[in-house]
Amino acid sequence: SQKIEQNSEALNIQEGKTATLTCNYTNYSPAYLQWYRQDPGRGPVFLLLIRENEKEKRKERLKVTFDTTLKQSLFHITASQPADSATYLCALDHGQNFVFGPGTRLSVLP
């Protein structure tokens, strides 16, 4: 069956450290993968997109990798700050639609 999993429901890290979130998928063949941020009571907000032929993408303190052999994406936030605390969702394109992972709730502790 088709599945998207994110490594943990919740992740706590200390301010200044690098947060690493994992997204694994099964039985999908995405052309690209995306990461979104969702704050409580708000809709998800697009952060980064990485295509199947790209190994790595960066945007400021964010870095995403995409390994189509392992069927995995890693999402890194370097020099994390309390303001980075949120739920992070990965998403795959699937035909005309998008399929989302369950999300990881990140807490950056001061």
Add this chain to the structure above:
Amino acid sequence: DAGITQSPRHKVTETGTPVTLRCHQTENHRYMYWYRQDPGHGLRLIHYSYGVKDTDKGEVSDGYSVSRSKTEDFLLTLESATSSQTSVYFCAISQGSRSSGNTIYFGEGSWLTVV
């Protein structure tokens, strides 16, 4: 900001009553989506539209219908609301192309409670 407005933002309704949620966009996007988000399930697609009067079912379409009579409006109707439809509903549009990659922009959500 993709110019997406959802209404109502909050609603409490009784079991068995019909409910309509409205999504309005201002930027003429072709694709529009309705998702629901529940603890333990994440975001799940209910219905989507790829143009005026062109709609299709998503993963969890039972008990829901949609209509798109104008490009800017996408309506989600719960024909006879049940407690299992208590959820947060997000409207979304997609922007981009197959070659560059499409991204989704979400509205602020509609909180629906069925009692």
